[in-house]
Amino acid sequence: MAGIEDARKTFDKFDKNGDGFVTPVEFQQAMVELGDRHYTVGLAEAILRTRDGNGDGVLSFEEFFDRAKEL
Ligand SMILES: [Ca+2]
Numbered sequence: 756m757a758g759i760e761d762a763r764k765t766f767d768k769f770d771k772n773g774d775g776f777v778t779p780v781e782f783q784q785a786m787v788e789l790g791d792r793h794y795t796v797g798l799a800e801a802i803l804r805t806r807d808g809n810g811d812g813v814l815s816f817e818e819f820f821d822r823a824k825e826l
């Protein structure tokens with residue numbers, strides 16, 4: 756299991772503008788950069804929704820890490 760520092764590095768890759776939250780567009784861009792060229796914003800929104808604990812439509816590090824622990 757990856758530690759919190761690894762999770763933070765991964766989160767920072769997704770959080771392009773460094774504001775501490777990953778938006779669906781940021782998530783989609785990161786997935787495209789990781790090689791999934793057909794990844795859509797709609798798909799990113801759906802994935803984020805499954806992890807979005809407080810329902811604000813963006814992913815905080817806490818939400819990201821909480822879910823990562825379950826994997
Ligand atoms: Ca961001």
Ligand SMILES: [Ca+2]
Pocket residue numbers: 807808809810811812813814815818
């Ligand atoms: Ca959230």
